Structure formats: C-alpha cells, structure tokens
Amino acid sequence: MTSPRPAAFALPGDIATLTGGYIYDRRLVEALRAQGRAVRVIQLPDSFPTPDDRDMDAALDQLAALPPDLPVIIDGLAFGALDSRGLARVRAPIVALIHHPLAQESALPAGLADHLWRTERANLALARHVMVPSPHTRDMLIQRYDVPEDRITVVRPGTDRPICRTPATPGQPPLILSVGILHPRKGHDILIAALARLRDLDWQGVIVGTPWDRGHAAELQAQVGALEIGNRLRLAGQVPGEALQELYQRASIFVLATRYEGYGIVFDEALSHGLPIVSTRAGAVPGTVPPDAGILVAPDDPQALATALRGLLTDPQARAAKAAAAARAGALLPGWEEAARLASAVLEGLAP
Incomplete structure (x- = not known):
C-alpha cells in the first residue's frame, strides 16, 4: 500500500494556542498524521497578519525553501497577509486554509481592511486549492474574491464526543x-x-x-x-x-x-x-x-x-x-477523521 504523500502545514505562532482557528489547525494536523501522513509543522512569525518587514521576509524565506514536491497548507492568518510577489516565489504547491477572510475581522481600520482584502484576493489566485470550514466562507470567496468554485473544498471541523455521553446536567441557578x-x-x-x-x-x-x-x-x-x-x-x-x-x-x-x-x-x-x-x-x-x-x-x-x-x-x-x-x-456531527479524509483528498489531488 502506497504511503500518503508528505505535506507541510505553515501557521503563525504556536499551534497549541487555544483559539478556534488554532484548535482546528492542530486537530487537523493530528488527524492527518493518524492516517499515516507525515506532516511537517512550520512556525511562521507570530506577528501576522500585520508583520514588520523582517518577519515578512522570514516567513517568505521559510516557505520558499520548501521543495516543489511538498504540498504546503498555509493558515489564512498568514496566507492572506503575505507579500504577493514573495509568495509567487514559493515552489511548493500551496493550499490556502481560510477560516474567514482577514478583511472581515472586526475593529480593523479602513485602510488596513482594504489592504488585506487586496492582498488576500491576489494571494488566493496563487493557491492551487483552498480549504474552508463552512459553505458560508466558500460562498464569500467565490463572490468577493473571485475564487473558482472547483478550487474550494469545505472541510468542516471535526467534533469530539464528550467523555460523559449523558446529557448535560445543569444545576441551579442556571x-x-x-x-x-x-x-x-x-x-x-x-x-x-x-x-x-x-x-x-x-x-x-x-x-x-x-x-x-x-x-x-x-x-x-x-x-x-x-x-x-x-x-x-x-x-x-x-x-x-x-x-x-x-x-x-x-x-x-x-x-x-x-x-x-x-x-x-x-x-x-x-x-x-x-x-x-x-x-x-x-x-x-x-x-x-x-x-x-x-x-x-x-x-x-x-x-x-x-x-x-x-x-x-x-x-x-x-x-x-x-x-x-x-x-x-x-x-450527527462528523469527527476529525472525516476532516482529515477531505483534506487528504485535496493533497493527493495536487499534481506534482
């Protein structure tokens, strides 16, 4: 039996960070590895999505050093803010993982929101494929970012069943x-x-x-x-x-x-x-x-x-x-093995 194709997963900062996006990334990497795929985690500078020039150069150098036969999934927190000309130098097949477009974040100055919209739109054109967690994000990328529908795969997060399978036991007061x-x-x-x-x-x-x-x-x-x-x-x-x-x-x-x-x-x-x-x-x-x-x-x-x-x-x-x-x-919610199955299909579908 042929072993699954190795891959890399690049994200800013520590993959163990306790926020929804990082939990998604970590559990997806774990599930891909559980299916026998070697996944190399690349820690980009944690200043994204607003890195200084030094951090931007460091991130692009890390990605540019990847071999052309190693697909890399890049978390959207970094992907949408990367310098487009530098990203075009990356030889590895790129899969963008867009939790939600960066320009949709709350409390952004108008100038920064516009910059992130333009950058992310340009970068999405460079990705071989795009993974998103929901049909809502897929539809937004199609309508606002001109990503072709056939280049997007919805990879819904998996869900762990509670250790205690009995219903919640609420107390008083609620x-x-x-x-x-x-x-x-x-x-x-x-x-x-x-x-x-x-x-x-x-x-x-x-x-x-x-x-x-x-x-x-x-x-x-x-x-x-x-x-x-x-x-x-x-x-x-x-x-x-x-x-x-x-x-x-x-x-x-x-x-x-x-x-x-x-x-x-x-x-x-x-x-x-x-x-x-x-x-x-x-x-x-x-x-x-x-x-x-x-x-x-x-x-x-x-x-x-x-x-x-x-x-x-x-x-x-x-x-x-x-x-x-x-x-x-x-x-009825799917587990992380289903998320890994869908992500694996994306990775295996990338031509060398």
Whole structure:
C-alpha cells in the first residue's frame, strides 16, 4: 500500500494556542498524521497578519525553501497577509486554509481592511486549492474574491464526543456559558450588556476565553464592574480542557454574541453537550446552529440577546426542547477523521 504523500502545514505562532482557528489547525494536523501522513509543522512569525518587514521576509524565506514536491497548507492568518510577489516565489504547491477572510475581522481600520482584502484576493489566485470550514466562507470567496468554485473544498471541523455521553446536567441557578477569545469580534461586550438586563432573574454566567490583548480584556472587566454584575458573571480567561468540559456539563445555556464567524467551532462543542444556543445571525452561524436548537438575533443588539436569554431562562420546557434538539444534532456531527479524509483528498489531488 502506497504511503500518503508528505505535506507541510505553515501557521503563525504556536499551534497549541487555544483559539478556534488554532484548535482546528492542530486537530487537523493530528488527524492527518493518524492516517499515516507525515506532516511537517512550520512556525511562521507570530506577528501576522500585520508583520514588520523582517518577519515578512522570514516567513517568505521559510516557505520558499520548501521543495516543489511538498504540498504546503498555509493558515489564512498568514496566507492572506503575505507579500504577493514573495509568495509567487514559493515552489511548493500551496493550499490556502481560510477560516474567514482577514478583511472581515472586526475593529480593523479602513485602510488596513482594504489592504488585506487586496492582498488576500491576489494571494488566493496563487493557491492551487483552498480549504474552508463552512459553505458560508466558500460562498464569500467565490463572490468577493473571485475564487473558482472547483478550487474550494469545505472541510468542516471535526467534533469530539464528550467523555460523559449523558446529557448535560445543569444545576441551579442556571449557568450561562460563553466561550470565545476576548476579542471585539466575539461580542462579549454585547453579552455583558444583555446580562445586565436580566438582573431580576436567577442565573450565573461564565465567559471563557484567552485575552486578545490586555486593553480589551480590561475594558470588558471594567464593563462588568460598572454594570454591577461581577458577583454573577465571571471572566474566566483561559480554562484547561478538563475544566472547560465540566463547565459545558454544568451549563444550561450556551451563548456567543459574535459579530462574525467563518464557522464557530464552539457551536459544535455546545451541540455535542446538548446545550441550547443563543447567538447572532452573523456569518456562518445560521448554517452551523440548527434552528430548533437555538435562537439567533441580530448582531450588536443587547436587548434582543437579553430577550432570547430571558425566554429560555423563564421557560424550562422550551429550554429542554432546544437542548434535546441540540443533542440530536450533536450526535450527527462528523469527527476529525472525516476532516482529515477531505483534506487528504485535496493533497493527493495536487499534481506534482
């Protein structure tokens, strides 16, 4: 039996970083290796997507040194920001992995957003193939970035089944759980404002997420203090895997007030734990959260988010029905071996 073709996987910074995109990258590499494929991880400078000249040159030199018979998957956080002329020097067949286009990130200055749109569009024309986590991202690349549909493969994230296969065991008062990096795009400020509107109800809340930067994390903590809900809402920061699984098991509702998602791996986590979901109609969320398992509202609307949460908190039957629907959907989610199968087909389909 022929061994799978070796490949490289290039990404900025540490692949063990605990954010959705990095978790996707790490689990995909692990799954490809489990199928017998040798995968070399290349750590590019962690300053992407806004590297200085030295880091840009270092990244391009690393990629240009790859042999022409070694396919390389380049994570979109770096790929979309690489200098196009330098990227054209890379001899290795390039597969771009676009979690979501860089120009769609929240809180970007207009000039930077325009630069990233132009750069990523030019770089996508240089890629032999493109992998994306959702049909939403695929459609965006076709419509806004002129990528031919036959050069895109949707590789949906895999999902790990909870160690405990019993339904979630929520306690009292109900625990509202949110998981997402402390970044403006995740809308934690909207969630905090929404929870402040629910002071008359009995609940506890936890927001789990690695700080994007100290300033934004401090702003969120100050908002919690100013609204006087610090005794009920905890910004937990980065939480180890086992402790996070315990939070999922104890939770009654999962909520993420995101302003945009290219996929949103945490929604699959919530579904696999049988949790009803409250989120927004942003990006790929409507295609990820089944209608009977959640409630989606407009982004940047704390009152609408509060109304959705209030409905689930005050109607146990409705909450139980959505939890059951979430558990059914979660049981059908693919594992990482399926993601690796699709990625392998892409790699094997690249002509030498």
